[in-house]
Amino acid sequence: MQRSHLVKHQAIHTGERPHKCLDCGKSFLQKSHLVQHQAIHTGERRHKCLDCGKSFIRQSVLVRHKVVHTGERSHKCLDCGKSFIRRSEFVYHQVIHTRERPHKCVDCGKSFIRRSQLVQHTAIHTGERPHKYLDCGESFIRRLDLVCHQSVHTRERPYKCVDCEKSFKRRSHLDQHKAIHTGERPHKCLNCGKSFIRRTHLVQHQAVHTGERPHKCLDCGKTFIRQSALVRHKVVHTGERPHKCLDCGKSYIRRSHLVTHQAVHTGERPHKCLDCGKSFIQRSEFVYHQATHTGERPHKCLDCGKSYIRRSHLVQHKAIHTGERPHKCLDCGKSYIRRSQLVQHQAIHTGEKHPPVLAL
Helix, strand or coil: CCHHHHHHHHHHHHCCCCEECCCCCCEECCHHHHHHHHHHHHCCCCEECCCCCCEECCHHHHHHHHHHHHCCCCEECCCCCCEECCHHHHHHHHHHHHCCCCEECCCCCCEECCHHHHHHHHHHHHCCCCEECCCCCCEECCHHHHHHHHHHHHCCCCEECCCCCCEECCHHHHHHHHHHHHCCCCEECCCCCCEECCHHHHHHHHHHHHCCCCEECCCCCCEECCHHHHHHHHHHHHCCCCEECCCCCCEECCHHHHHHHHHHHHCCCCEECCCCCCEECCHHHHHHHHHHHHCCCCEECCCCCCEECCHHHHHHHHHHHHCCCCEECCCCCCEECCHHHHHHHHHHHHCCCCCCCCCC
């Protein structure tokens, strides 16, 4: 090991971050990370693609971008033949075959494929949200979330689909969107053969077979398949509504609800049905609408065989068999199958009017 690598590694144990940004005070382990960070303040993007003129803060990002023009996928899996543009994606893919999760949380024992995922996870225990947006003061666990949040202020959507010209805030969202045009669903469940566009959807699906719900609420004991679902659930206890509309000041629990709300101001309906031309604000509504043309009802109850267009409807239906009523009123203790029923019920205590909830 080179001495410079040893010095960098020792900082993991000492906590030393010697390279400090003079603009905002944030510190870094490596000088190269400080240099990259400073571009946030200067706006400098000095690494330019000669093919399309697009510029990048980091040279490594430019190198990855170039494969858009060359089509090169140099990292090939010897087990299944699949090829990847980035080595990190190749390494991440290999765990499908090895099932290795080398990065373990010392607080709760949970293991992760990527170290970056472990770093993000530890914030659950420490409460640290190191990525702060200076314009509004909102902080984030992941830098990616900060970058995505910036587009709320700038309304920038830099990642454009060459097939339909739809634009996205994140490159990963563009990659997922492309599957609509290619039909590719690369993430396959080894238990039932069902395939998914996103790996996260595969992981969520696998809980159907394992029954695992690893994310537990410390306030009420309720468990969830996804960590994001736990985060959303916590606001039931805190009452926090962190996502605020800059146009009218209305606040929301979920960022997706804010994005949906903003269409009221912009009039944008980005999800268009190619069969009938109807457009939708939310992609979920678009997917739901498509079943009108295809007749597909992919979410099937294993107890009685009844099928549903939406997974949420299947979840609600299952309560008929389990008797579970997870949504409990903290004022009187009454419980409901659906959260919407609880919200409507709470109006009895608050006096707030809600439209009636239609039964399935």
